[in-house]
Amino acid sequence: MREAALARRSASKVTDAAPDDATIIGLLAAAERVPDHAALRPWRVIALRGAARSRLGAALAEASGLSGDAAAKLAAKPERAPLLLAIVATITAHPKVPEWEQDAAAAGVAHLLNLLLDDAGWGVMWRTGPYTRHPLVADMHGLGPNEHLLGWLYVGGVPEPTRVPRATRPLTPNFSSFD
Template sequence: MTDLINAILNRASQPRLTSPGPGRELLNQALACAARAPDHALLRPWRFLVIEGEGLDALGEVFASAVDDPREPLDADREKLRSMPRRAPMIIVGICSPKAHPKVPEVEQVMSAAAGLGYLLLALESAGFGAMWRTGSVAHHPAVREGLGLDAGERIAGFIYVGSVTTPKPAVPRPRPDELVSNWPA
């Protein structure tokens, strides 16, 4: 088994995170891993925001603003939304920025962004940090997209919460490959 296979098989999302988050050098390496995602026509259909410190409170305000948004009032607890970003010392927002291309439909660009976030998680986890990919109703709300400065065609692929693990998550049952895989033709 390679180190990489071992790291992937033993990875788990970690919801309970605290300071410190990763330093600049590791963060840059992890973001470089995200940018190694398979990318049809090399469109680079992704970008990232790194949010820390008071930026997390600003993000909480943006989340809370969705409750009163007249376009799409979000039926959620305002205070809970406001405090959500403080569940970790760092949040990396993965943004899919689809580019118009005759051979690369938007869905392929969204998949590329998602693959990159998977690599980002693996890089951070293999360096000893905990991380968790979250979205929730806020990720697709116009007040949040606008508050984070997304262009009209951009979408939030995920909020990657990152930090040091406080209490590791209990083991999650994993599917066996034979439950998911069949030969074709049978």
């Protein structure tokens, strides 16, 4: 797992190949092993393929209020990958599990799924943006009142099969230790 984490890189460009639903479900079975206080499973993953990506693009453009070329450019963004996995936090009122902890569990699923997809040889990039939480975008995904979008994993084939391990950075800037 350490090697997979060190080798993981975001793929800003991918090919038209994409994993099928059975592959995604199999990887989710592993990704869903994240810490989950009270076993609430406060996440949902929605696969967007084909025309669903165009509907998302239209929702993003409408949410932005842009027009002309700027709106068209924004609407085309979901077409960058053949598969988008929308990561949704599904919040349940619970006396011991606050909303932020449920968001963290859903984000953990997204991160682990990202890592698993990358390790399986797929190109992946987690994308968000200013309209991720816009009501029009939520409506496009069919989100309920207790749900909010955390972002999308853009998934596709890797154009170049060679991988260069990521250079490790020293931990000191973001690590503290107390006695």
